[in-house]
Amino acid sequence: MSNEYDTHDLRGLGLEPEDLDGHTIEDLTDYLDAGRTPPDPSIDASPGCRLALDALERLRDLTPELLSADSAAEPEVEEAWVERILTGITLDARAGRRIPFSAPSPHADLGITEGAVRGLMRAAESAVPGILVGRCRLDGDVTEPGAPIRVCVEVSVPYGPPIPLLAERLRTEIATSLMTHTELNITGVDVIVQDVRRRSPPVEEGR
């Protein structure tokens, strides 16, 4: 068992209602737009929906500025990264594997879902302005206490700040969060930059 995605056909998982307890990303976006009113218990009581809402809310906070700049420059690129991030949000909201915590007695079985851990990794983006996490992965047998685990995030970054610096900040944030909330033996945090977004239309330099 290396990671959850290895065992599934990704094409069949993208934006499917069953990933979000019967809701779609569009439902959740509408719910956010309505200020989460009237309250919908079927959304609020679903951990998958809550995980997706967290990510959508952060994405929505950044999107107007980014979209206006990117749409002016390269609309097809903008669509590609937004689609990638939305797909990642849906995939990551799945509960996935159960990751154990050490328990105080043989009668206690404590753990955290892989989906919740991916939510933590994704939330690290809020500590690095402009960065957006597209997909998160935990490689290794997370169900086995102490097993070496390497995590990977695919990200979209803004044009301008040095990418190694952004990646290092995100890596540190993710490692700290995983150390706070899990007992995973993290051996590495990989950051893959999939998109570099321009904040303003490109300037002609005569090349």
Add this chain to the structure above:
Amino acid sequence: MNTPDDLMLAADIEAAVRAVPGVAVVYRAGSTLSKAVDATTRLVGLRDEDAPLIDLERAEDGVKVRIAIGVHASDGAAATARRAHAAVQALLAPQGAGDADVHLTVVHVDGSEPPERAH
């Protein structure tokens, strides 16, 4: 979970878990299949919304309790899970169910501040 006593016990467990510092939400526990059935029955108005979210079963080898929680990010998930387990044990032990199997899973970490810490 069949008897009124078990329903009351499950409700008491739910209340005890909710009161644990760091616990943000108690979600409906149980298998994916049972939750899917619950979701369907809720849609047609058949399920009592006030039913406990805790899944409690009495088997030949003792009581089994399943709990799903969301925790606040400001508190460690593992530490909160252990506190919640301790609260459940403290409730069950005086009732002679101290050896109950407690299966507790953190399903969401809430990034917002707990109400008492929010400004």
